[in-house]
Amino acid sequence: MKKRLLITLVFFACISVQAQEFKTPVDYLNYIGKEQENISRSMWKYTSAVAHSKSARRIDNTRKLLVKSIQTASKKIAGLKDGYQGDVEYRNQILEYLSISEKNINEEYDKIINMQEVAEQSYDAMEAYIMTRDLVNKKIDAENEKAELAQKNFCAKYNITLSENTSELGQKIKISNEVFAYHTELYLIFFKANVTDLYLSNAIEKNDIGGIQQNAATLVQYANEGLEKLKTVKPFGTDNSMVLITKKALEFYKKQGEQFAPKVVAFMMFNEKFEATKKSLESKSDKDRTKEEIDNYNTMVKQVNKEIDTYNKTNSANFQEKNAIIDQWNNTGESFISSHVPMG
Secondary structure, eight states: OOOOOOOOOOOOEEEEEEEEEEEEEEEEHHHHHHOOOOHHHHHHHHHHHHHOOHHHHHHHHHHHHHHHHHHHHHHHTOOTTTTTTTTTHHHHHHHHHHHHHHHIIIIIIIHHHHHHGEEEEHHHHHHHHHHHHHHHHHHHHHHHHHHHHHHHHHHTTOOOOOOOOOOHHHHHHHHHHHHHHHHHHHHHHHHHHHHHHHHHHHHHHHOHHHHHHHHHHHHHHHHHHHHHTTTTTTTTTBBBBBHHHHHHHHHHHHHHHIIIHHHHHHHHHHHHHHHHHHHHHHHOOOOGOOOHHHHHHHHHHHHHHHHHHHHHHHHHHHHHHHHHHHHHHHHHHHHHHHHOOOOO
């Protein structure tokens, strides 16, 4: 399965001007705004890379550039030791925001990557990974709100009218966040059944009849729960592709539990019966074997060969259908994200 690590970073709009000497509070405000705009550009490059690139190296390189842009801005703003005429409240809040953003994007990123590597092993692990990722975003968003408030307070203090217009870059980031959030919602519904099917496959490989029956029942349960949830999920604008492919996948997994798994169990039980009959016959000498036992065994040999042929064909067809469904879900997800996240 494919997952994306998106760290959101939202910046408020400022008018950008060239200013090193702060003759007015507007000059001071715009100086800081310019540094924030540079970070926004780096943030957008990272977001765009996550959405449109399949290269892990390129994505990580853009993340490193984002961290570097935050560090550069922090250094410049930290150099404004006196703030604006001794007023350092706004400067200090921005520095705190940038510090926490850098820490979460840089240090917390490694923790999230480690969680991502094991996330596909269970639904709980996947949910924990996504919750941790979202928690990092919430921490950054909380500091962003404080920075916005500090900016508004600064503007109010010096009678500056702050534009509420959302920048084109900010709007792109906002749309991207909505796209990824929608994708994640559908992914979790899909993944809960998908990982249970993996457990079912493992039980089949181990010839664990009890495990097959248990996981098949759970798979049907999760597929039904997912199909019910989908009834409340609206299209993303006019795009209903993610809902449709998730429904198709869940219907397949439901069929896995209700139709395929029982066939596997029936085959295994018959095979166990055959092996028991074979073992019993082989334990006897030729003179002790009755004609009825020999005829019964020969009949079972013909039947087991037929059952093996049927099982192999059923298993092969099921395997191909499953791979096709997973590929379709992944490809639909890729297409959904790339089509709705604006290009850089």
